[in-house]
Amino acid sequence: MERQQDYVLRTVEERGVRLVRLWFTDVLGQLKSFAISPAELETAFDEGMHFDGSAIDGFSRVQESDVLARPDPNSFELLPWSSEDGNSARMFCDIESPDGSPFEGDSRQVLRRNLDRAHDRGYSFLCAPEMEFFYFADGNPNTAPEPLDTASYFDLTTADVAGNIRQRTIHMLEAMGIPVEYSFHEDSASQHEIDLRYTDALSMADNVMTFRLVVREIAMEHGAYATFMPKPLAGQQGSGMHTHLSLFEGDTNAFYDADDPYKLSTVGKSFIAGLIRHAPEITAVTNQLVNSYKRLIIGYEAPVFVSWARNNRSALVRIPVTKPGKASSTRIEYRSPDPACNPYLAFSVILAAGMAGVEGGYELPPEAATNVFEMTDQERKAAGLRALPQSLAEALDEMEHSELVAETLGEHIFEWFLRNKRSEWADYKSHVSQFELSRYLPNW
Amino acid sequence: MEPLLLFPDPAPPELAQALDLGGYPWKPVTDDRAAERQEPPDGWAGAVVCADVDPETAFAVCRTIRKRDVPLEPLLLLISGTQLGELELRDDLFDDFLLTPFHPRELEARLKHLFWRTGRGTRPELIEYRDLVLNLETYQAAISGRPLDLTYMEYELLKFLAAHPGKVFTRETLLSRVWGYDYYGGARTVDVHVRRLRAKLGEEHANLIQTVRSVGYSFGQSRWSS
Numbered sequence: 001m002e003r004q005q006d007y008v009l010r011t012v013e014e015r016g017v018r019l020v021r022l023w024f025t026d027v028l029g030q031l032k033s034f035a036i037s038p039a040e041l042e043t044a045f046d047e048g049m050h051f052d053g054s055a056i057d058g059f060s061r062v063q064e065s066d067v068l069a070r071p072d073p074n075s076f077e078l079l080p081w082s083s084e085d086g087n088s089a090r091m092f093c094d095i096e097s098p099d100g101s102p103f104e105g106d107s108r109q110v111l112r113r114n115l116d117r118a119h120d121r122g123y124s125f126l127c128a129p130e131m132e133f134f135y136f137a138d139g140n141p142n143t144a145p146e147p148l149d150t151a152s153y154f155d156l157t158t159a160d161v162a163g164n165i166r167q168r169t170i171h172m173l174e175a176m177g178i179p180v181e182y183s184f185h186e187d188s189a190s191q192h193e194i195d196l197r198y199t200d201a202l203s204m205a206d207n208v209m210t211f212r213l214v215v216r217e218i219a220m221e222h223g224a225y226a227t228f229m230p231k232p233l234a235g236q237q238g239s240g241m242h243t244h245l246s247l248f249e250g251d252t253n254a255f256y257d258a259d260d261p262y263k264l265s266t267v268g269k270s271f272i273a274g275l276i277r278h279a280p281e282i283t284a285v286t287n288q289l290v291n292s293y294k295r296l297i298i299g300y301e302a303p304v305f306v307s308w309a310r311n312n313r314s315a316l317v318r319i320p321v322t323k324p325g326k327a328s329s330t331r332i333e334y335r336s337p338d339p340a341c342n343p344y345l346a347f348s349v350i351l352a353a354g355m356a357g358v359e360g361g362y363e364l365p366p367e368a369a370t371n372v373f374e375m376t377d378q379e380r381k382a383a384g385l386r387a388l389p390q391s392l393a394e395a396l397d398e399m400e401h402s403e404l405v406a407e408t409l410g411e412h413i414f415e416w417f418l419r420n421k422r423s424e425w426a427d428y429k430s431h432v433s434q435f436e437l438s439r440y441l442p443n444w
Numbered sequence: 445m446e447p448l449l450l451f452p453d454p455a456p457p458e459l460a461q462a463l464d465l466g467g468y469p470w471k472p473v474t475d476d477r478a479a480e481r482q483e484p485p486d487g488w489a490g491a492v493v494c495a496d497v498d499p500e501t502a503f504a505v506c507r508t509i510r511k512r513d514v515p516l517e518p519l520l521l522l523i524s525g526t527q528l529g530e531l532e533l534r535d536d537l538f539d540d541f542l543l544t545p546f547h548p549r550e551l552e553a554r555l556k557h558l559f560w561r562t563g564r565g566t567r568p569e570l571i572e573y574r575d576l577v578l579n580l581e582t583y584q585a586a587i588s589g590r591p592l593d594l595t596y597m598e599y600e601l602l603k604f605l606a607a608h609p610g611k612v613f614t615r616e617t618l619l620s621r622v623w624g625y626d627y628y629g630g631a632r633t634v635d636v637h638v639r640r641l642r643a644k645l646g647e648e649h650a651n652l653i654q655t656v657r658s659v660g661y662s663f664g665q666s667r668w669s670s
Contacts, residue, residue, distance in 0.1 A: 002549075003465070007596045010583045015591065078593040124630035174643040177595060179636075199636045251615060251631040328632075 004073035018086035024093045029342025059105045069093040080175040104412035107344035114348045124248045128198035132239035139225035147190030169218045188236040201347045208343035230338035231294040238295030241339040246331040256330040269364040274357020281402035282349035284395035286337040307368035352408040447471040449491040462548035467580040476508040496524040506537040518558035610666025
């Protein structure tokens with residue numbers, strides 16, 4: 001580690017960095033940050049920086065609330081937006097208890113732990129999410145969201161603005177070492193998609209955190225508002241975070257088998273079987289908002305039923321067709337997550353579900369050959385198709401009984417998450433919505 | 445800077461890695477005859493000789509490069525603790541010695557000091573390739589005068605590649621020589637970092653790092669070709 005730290009210290013000096021931002025993530029996946037001066041850097045590396053963990057969601061415990069943020073020098077990156085008082089840089093932190101052990105409330109350490117586990121079995125876990133989001137004129141929650149590129153006035157001009165924002169965002173992401181695979185305008189008005197190029201899951205979770213910040217920051221620069229809310233507009237496609245997954249053993253793609261009709265190895269098949277069996281339990285983590293479940297409905301490109309297929313976008317797990325000879329690109333696409341998740345926890349439970357299949361030698365159920373949305377309830381029942389949880393409450397019920405999720409997240413985060421989300425659901429349940437007023441008030 | 449002579453060939457991986465990280469170019473030789481035959485036109489910059497496995501050949505190599513009109517300096521000898529007796533009456537064959545297994549930092553510190561004391565060249569401070577400059581002292585890289593904002597591993601990868609222009613490296617080689625430890629991403633990590641480096645180098649310089657199909661990567665062109 002010493003050389004990496006030396007690199008950071010020298011770069012800070014050489015490049016005139018005035019502020020070093022230490023980033024970390026709370027249990028719900030909100031980016032938190034505090035800034036230190038270069039003079040404090042060495043202490044931060046050697047001893048970590050103390051802060052009161054009870055200020056952070058999910059960090060509080062009854063007895064001890066003091067925790068240590070220890071910056072990860074490998075994540076050091078100069079921030080491409082400069083402020084008046086010079087350059088600034090950021091590092092992601094691991095959170096430790098005062099005794100130096102990994103802090104149980106730190107979701108980055110949860111992912112680290114799960115990656116280490118897979119690593120001990122010889123696997124590297126790579127992922128590549130497709131990030132969808134909307135640009136709106138502003139973020140005012142009291143008025144209906146106004147898409148940027150269907151404004152009737154100056155239609156063309158505003159459409160250009162969204163394109164410009166996206167271009168600049170991509171430029172900024174690349175400058176921060178987050179390569180972009182594709183980007184395009186999505187189905188809905190003002191909806192955009194930026195696909196990130198695969199990397200190891202820990203770097204990718206860091207990238208997702210950076211991505212959400214950059215997208216919002218650049219939108220703000222242009223006087224617009226970007227949101228990762230899963231379903232901001234009723235009647236239109238919601239925003240998903242379809243995530244492509246692969247396991248590598250050294251240089252070999254563990255999902256690939258040239259002799260299989262699906263080009264899938266036994267490991268690949270049992271990984272999918274693991275996702276299929278445990279999908280309902282992990283959905284509260286991959287889709288953590290009340291609003292997430294308004295996206296997971298029939299009629300859109302979001303999955304509703306637990307199924308897998310090659311060419312069927314209604315499936316929960318899709319096997320993208322790869323070009324002949326491209327063994328390394330064999331992968332699995334998991335389609336339920338949305339971009340409002342905590343990526344550290346989401347990647348953790350997805351990996352754990354898949355690995356449970358690999359270790360338990362799960363049998364892969366048959367492929368869903370037809371569009372599962374077009375089947376009748378009875379046909380689905382006959383085919384043994386289960387539905388994903390229909391609401392946050394159902395998802396929490398599934399999660400509460402899951403050994404797998406409890407073990408993956410650790411007792412502290414598992415309990416805190418359930419408690420926090422139950423209370424979110426209780427708030428929602430007690431709310432009387434416009435739908436109810438419009439529907440019932442005139443008639444009852 | 446000319447390469448350091450390194451004995452034996454193949455070089456012990458931990459030694460190769462320590463020298464790479466320290467920014468010293470090097471070339472392994474199999475025996476005393478190879479030490480002469482493969483000497484670069486401007487002479488070796490110095491020598492690091494490991495005598496812990498095959499002391500006989502190792503001392504033969506030392507003799508060849510020291511017993512001549514202008515003895516080669518500096519020469520750092522690596523021996524195991526049980527061999528200390530063999531140093532007797534051989535003081536003229538080396539400038540300093542280091543016990544194996546060695547600590548990379550100690551190796552670097554001793555080499556640095558030897559170069560300073562013998563006044564024969566110093567630690568290379570710059571790696572230059574066309575518009576690209578890497579300052580090894582300050583860890584900064586710039587292309588056409590524009591500073592590059594690199595992460596530590598991006599910097600290390602670029603440094604390694606730029607120090608060996610024209611040479612093709614496999615992903616495994618890059619992973620073991622640049623990363624040197626097990627990394628979550630495995631061999632695919634190299635692709636990810638190359639992609640990131642190219643993005644940061646910018647469009648007009650992105651082709652400095654070439655993909656060699658079904659092999660790996662290479663950087664620029666060898667100074668000897670064309």
